[in-house]
Amino acid sequence: MARTRSEEGATPSDIETLTFEQALAELEGxxxxxxxxxxxxxxxxxxxxxxxxxxxxxxRKLAEAEQKVQAIVEGPSGLSLRDVE
Incomplete structure (x- = not known):
């Protein structure tokens, strides 16, 4: 059975459950x-x-992680966290 364009663009559900490390290891293989x-x-x-x-x-996993990363900033009141842009 031929696959449609939308099916080809979809990520298989088993891949969605992988951690970054698991997906990277499989990709390297x-x-x-x-x-x-x-x-x-x-x-x-x-x-x-x-x-x-x-x-x-x-x-996608890297982009999600990047959004969560915070930088430590030293200010007059000491160290604080701010979102990385």
Whole structure:
């Protein structure tokens, strides 16, 4: 069955449950496997697609973390926290 464009753009639900570290480790494994050139074409294409979804997931996780990061600022009343822009 052919996949629609919206299905292709969606992140598989199993990827959504991965931590950044888990997704990155899986992505690194996919990259190594693809670089070896040993896989069949269809398997390589499927791995590439999963890798793209993992990359997007990692980028989202990094963006979320960046929004949560706070910087320590020294002011007249001592140290305080402010959001990083």
């Amino acid at each position: 996919i990259v190594k496997a693809l670089e070896s050139g040993q896989g069949a074409l269809e398997a390589s294409v499927a791995a590439y697609q999963r890798g793209a979804a993992l990359r997007a997931h990692c980028e």
